[in-house]
Amino acid sequence: MSTPTLRLLSLGAGVQSTTLALMACRGELSGLDGAIFADTGWEPPAVYDQVRRLEAEFATAGIPLHQVGNGHLRKDSLDPQKRFVSIPYFTLAPEGTMVREEITETDDNGHEVIVGYRDRPATRREREGIGRRQCTYQYKIRPINRAVRILLGAPAPNYRRVPAGRVAEQWIGFSTDEIQRVNDRRENKYTIKRFPLLELGMSRKDCERYLRRSGWGHTVKSSCIGCPHHRNDYWRDMRDNRPTEWADAVAFDHAIRKGGASADPLTGEAFLHRSCVPLDLAPIDHITRTEWKDRQLDLFDDLEPDDGDESGCSPYGCVSGAPIARASEAA
Ligand code: SF4
Structure with a gap:
């Protein structure tokens, strides 16, 4: 270089x-x-x-x-x-939010196949998400x-x-x-x-x-x-x-x-x-x-290898592993 x-x-x-x-x-x-x-x-x-x-x-x-x-x-x-x-806020969708799930059946060859879909109310866990x-x-x-x-x-x-x-x-x-x-x-x-x-x-x-x-x-x-x-x-x-x-x-x-x-x-x-x-x-x-x-x-600070820690906000890699959304800019 x-x-x-x-x-x-x-x-x-x-x-x-x-x-x-x-x-x-x-x-x-x-x-x-x-x-x-x-x-x-x-x-x-x-x-x-x-x-x-x-x-x-x-x-x-x-x-x-x-x-x-x-x-x-x-x-x-x-x-x-x-x-x-x-900002990557944690989000909670409203109660009553529906999720679509697959209906499956096992065919004659023993394979699971999708035969349809049904909607059901999301669980609390399924309503949680994170912003960009x-x-x-x-x-x-x-x-x-x-x-x-x-x-x-x-x-x-x-x-x-x-x-x-x-x-x-x-x-x-x-x-x-x-x-x-x-x-x-x-x-x-x-x-x-x-x-x-x-x-x-x-x-x-x-x-x-x-x-x-x-x-x-x-x-x-x-x-x-x-x-x-x-x-x-x-x-x-x-x-x-x-x-x-x-x-x-x-x-x-x-x-x-x-x-x-x-x-x-x-x-x-x-x-x-x-x-x-x-x-x-x-x-x-x-x-x-x-x-x-x-x-x-x-x-065991002096005996054990490191296994990470909570680090600060780096411009070049996210603590969460989530991608850094980039707005349009001629960089
Ligand atoms: S520390 Fe980084 S990720 Fe967290 S709010 Fe500030 S700029 Fe955003």
Whole structure:
């Protein structure tokens, strides 16, 4: 591969990308020309503190930190004047919703064949669903791509056309336990993805250890306060230790019951918690199987291999595994 014009870190300010930022600032990873932080406007205060702290590290190392955004996700979601952007809410179709099922019979050869269909009322489970995730594209990927094009010299006023031959190597902080989230497909002509933590064989736990050794032991997960992808342990921690954020998320949860400011109100209801119960009543004290597994791994932190953790919202791979819906844009 020819030498990239620029090497740019996509900084989410969570555990993995903070590790990469510190490694670059301390000369353990060479060649970084800049970092880009995409702000949805709705990160917890601890993330903004972290970004400010990183800004000082970058300044000392002479690496520019570019902070970009595309609005305020919370406010925009409730503002009917703004373009609707789908957040992956959990949805519950109304009672009485019908589902169609096959009627089958076994034929003379012992094969099951469809002989008809019948409609029946859906069970509660069958009425549950999840919305599309466009928020990451609109509030993170899109402003990051624009910043990359500007840094590569795309001319005003629309900064769309990157001069031929100019390419950015984009550092993305996926660790070895997140391999299922990695997608190295090229999204456009002007960026090539690179995953330095995978090259170094570093897991999330390795990053946490690195951060502790570096005096950054309190690095928090980066994601919106009211992200539906939060796990029960994250919601509990918010309720018990960050009441202002919890009140904000609960109020938002109530406000989106009919889908927020969408031009087409939902026939059913939308929720932030996967149980499709209002957040302040949701069973967040339930310890999920994944959480038990993580707790056990934490006990044997230095002995056991990593098996994943809840990561923040990455522009390049979803916590849920759901695809990131891409709105039309000449990227
Ligand atoms: S953290 Fe959640 S709500 Fe925020 S942009 Fe990512 S997926 Fe959307």
